[in-house]
Amino acid sequence: MTRSVHIVLVYQSLLGIYGDRGNATVLMRRLQWRGFEPRLTVAEPGRPLPDDADVYLLGGGEDGAQTTAVRLLQQEGTLHRAADRGAVVFAVCAGYQILGTTFTIGERDEVMPGLGLLDISTRRGEQRAVGEILTRLRPLPGDVTPLTGDDALVTGFENHGGMTTLGPDAAPLADVEIGVGNGDEARTEGAVQGSVVGTYPHGPVLARNPGLADFLLETALGTRLDPLPVAPLPALRRERVAAIRATSRA
């Protein structure tokens, strides 16, 4: 029996400067290759977001794009309703920051209200975090395939000026081995709160990290998925993990 799955790329043109549409490409293919019937909506500002999707994806963007996106998404309310009904909201970089309660923009660190879907707040750090990042996913909530050993490692590229503090309702997504991530003392990266997940690494992150991709799909579908070998992925993952560790020792 095939099942249709609806994925929405939220404001691709505003929040998509780091190849973030790749996360949608990856989820679509991983569903197709397993016999599902995925459907993608590339949602742009000015038109309503679909209210019936299984997964909403947000990516990176500049300061101006962040504030415009928050204003429009706040009016919409779709993401709040989605989170309430347990749909997956997955956000990267600027998308991650705007899901929080506050973030800052501009040289004067003007504090802006976020969407409040994650109990996090972001302020500009002293130094911008730019470079390869290696983290290890913490055990993820819900009935999913547990990731162990090297499968739990996440690699990507981070490029953000904001440093993020987690409140009591949000749990860290991962622990930082190399890189900055949230920039907190506990060396955590990203945040999870119910079915809402935010993270800094792009790459895009789901392309490099199939375990995280399948975690999102399993959460959205409420069912386990069979493993899906993608031929070049193990070699890329080995190469990236080794390269990042080698650079950090140098």
Place this chain on the structure above:
Amino acid sequence: MTRIDPEALAKLLQGRRIAAVSGTNGKTTTTHLLAAAIRSGLGAHDADRVVTNADGANLHYGIASALSQAPRADLAILETDERVVADIIRLGRPEVLVLLNFSRDQLDRNHEIKKLARSWRDALAAAGEDGPVVVANAEEPLVVWAARAAKRVVWVDTASTWQEDATMCPDCGAILLRRNPHPETGDPGDWDCPACSMTEPSAAIRVENGQIIDRHGVAHDPQLQVPGGFNVGNAACALAAAEQLGVGVQDALAGMRTVTSPAGRFATTQYGTTSARLLLAKNPAGWHEALPLLQSDTVVLAIDAVAADGRDLSWMWDVDYEQLAGKKVIATGPRAQDLAVRLAYAEVECTVITDLAAALTDLGRHVDVLSTYTPFQKLRKLGGLA
């Protein structure tokens, strides 16, 4: 790299008529086209009056180095990195400044492309009446936003189809509207801000169906030797700049038709039994333009991500590699594995041979090679082109 004394650059610029060319994509080729147009206008015996940084060295040092080698040249056609534009305006008082386009590129270093546009805008505003006439691509909102600060602008419609970085109004942040799009040709239509006065300026010179329509409405078949629709757009900008420097349309076109492989771009060479045409693309807008030019059944894509390429490969996911379906792709370069995963998700057949020489040598056929910056330079050397 040595950071050159700005006063030394100012002295080298002094006493010359200057045209500067900048933008994210097409700087090198447009500079070559413009220099050729100017030389053609001057005639053979005066061609050495022109100095240009022909090898793409477009930072302070590269510009100064080219100028220092031609002390008597009174016309300078300068490819100028986006980050150097403000200094060239301030130090060199160029007559003409060509602003081609503005898109995401090397985000690990540039972070926000609007900051660069602001530096152009501020420099043009500060120069006032002493500033250059700007030849600007009317299709790019950020270019228009920056160029509006100039004393005079010649707007060019380059018929480009890349619009990933043209969603928001650069002045007020509203979402731009599109008027009269033509989805069948990929023409996104004219942009217009619903909230402020920003709108696509009407162009004096424009590209239509591969022809350049001059300011009198006369259509010219450019007959360039450099391929691709984007180079027709570059030629339209070069033509407009040449006119500002006193060269007529026919002379300019005649000169531009002699340009074949600017700094190795589009050159064909041999690697053992392989004949290879080399194409360069440095960012998603460049890949968007270059992929349709790949004609061979087997194509080689060369990828790296060191500083000169941009350290972040995320841009690959903005490139429509899906259009390569049916071709055989050889992925090469130090970051070929990243490309292999991208191609797997695009369902494009791919072989990974990380070493450039091993990937290119003895394929026994002609291949088109598309490459990011550092593998491109290595391939030029390997192929005896540099």
